[in-house]
Amino acid sequence: MDEIPVNQGASTRTKILFWLILGSLSVALTEVVVYSSPLPFFTGWGILVVCPLYTLHTLVLAFVVFRGGKVRITSLYLAGAIFGMYEAYITKIIWNPDWAENANMTVGGVYVLHTALLVLFCHSVLAFMIPVFAAENLFTNSSETFEALPKRIRLLLGGPKRIFMAAILFGLCCGMNQSVNSPSPAASLLSAGSAVGVLFALGLLFRWVTGKRKYGLRELLPSNRQALVLSLLLLFMYLFWGAVLRPEALPETFIPHLTVWVIYAVLLFLLYHNLKSSGPIEQSAGPSIMSGRWWKVGAAFGVMFPVSSALLVLVKSLSAIIVIAFWIIACCVGAGILVYLFFNIIRTKFVVRSRPESYRESK
Numbered sequence: 001m002d003e004i005p006v007n008q009g010a011s012t013r014t015k016i017l018f019w020l021i022l023g024s025l026s027v028a029l030t031e032v033v034v035y036s037s038p039l040p041f042f043t044g045w046g047i048l049v050v051c052p053l054y055t056l057h058t059l060v061l062a063f064v065v066f067r068g069g070k071v072r073i074t075s076l077y078l079a080g081a082i083f084g085m086y087e088a089y090i091t092k093i094i095w096n097p098d099w100a101e102n103a104n105m106t107v108g109g110v111y112v113l114h115t116a117l118l119v120l121f122c123h124s125v126l127a128f129m130i131p132v133f134a135a136e137n138l139f140t141n142s143s144e145t146f147e148a149l150p151k152r153i154r155l156l157l158g159g160p161k162r163i164f165m166a167a168i169l170f171g172l173c174c175g176m177n178q179s180v181n182s183p184s185p186a187a188s189l190l191s192a193g194s195a196v197g198v199l200f201a202l203g204l205l206f207r208w209v210t211g212k213r214k215y216g217l218r219e220l221l222p223s224n225r226q227a228l229v230l231s232l233l234l235l236f237m238y239l240f241w242g243a244v245l246r247p248e249a250l251p252e253t254f255i256p257h258l259t260v261w262v263i264y265a266v267l268l269f270l271l272y273h274n275l276k277s278s279g280p281i282e283q284s285a286g287p288s289i290m291s292g293r294w295w296k297v298g299a300a301f302g303v304m305f306p307v308s309s310a311l312l313v314l315v316k317s318l319s320a321i322i323v324i325a326f327w328i329i330a331c332c333v334g335a336g337i338l339v340y341l342f343f344n345i346i347r348t349k350f351v352v353r354s355r356p357e358s359y360r361e362s363k
Contacts, residue, residue, distance in 0.1 A: 068276075140220060
């Protein structure tokens, strides 16, 4: 991997404020959207455990991805999948779920449905990819994550009006997801509305602190020393909460642990080779078309999310069918990405290199 120079232009205060935005986006788009923690910004558990856990994961993994060179959509996805594996040794959900217990299909001691949903979609996409994308393109002067999108998606989002409509559609999708688990319209409005309020408050504070000064995402991510400190804090959370939280759910046999280690090994293997082949950093195209319009995009999402959630609670059965179908498709796509990346690495590393030089040159 190429050594990436660290830009110290942003003050520690500015960085920490941006980190709070990044972490809050991760929490809101995962815990609040699926109604797992309805009020994570206003409860002791949310403030002391959920928010630090999500923020530390997002910052450490974003540091790894951006330090690896040119940002690729596959690197972001793989880092997010690694994020989701905390559901093994901290929450124990992968081994002993406390929701959807009837979905009891297991392989190697891990629950297939829970592992697929948490690793291949919830944390990879909602908790990591989308928060990093939103934080960069709404609050910074760079657009590396936007440039990492497939060309067709970039063209689809090519314009302020399309971005505005995409924010409305995304708010609707989030509202539909939350409505499946929300007990009432009032609960939806309180949960989603309070999360939106926190995000807006942090966004306004960040704009007030930075003023006219513009920063790229790389300037706002942790430096090498800061990343080391954050990694140690994350390790402490793994050790402490892994021991304290549901210790009775920890498998007593060897196979379930081995299965999780294999999953970790595969994801780390794929991420390492993905970063290694990502290439050097290219000159960023500058701010995306969303930069400077964060409040408009945020308002579109911030209104649609709670309102749609409150309304769709009234037709929860229909919402559940649509959401479950989407989850299945998303997990299948995620699994397909992992399989493709794995065999692509195998083909590149072992098949192509084993062929004669004359054959490779002819290709």
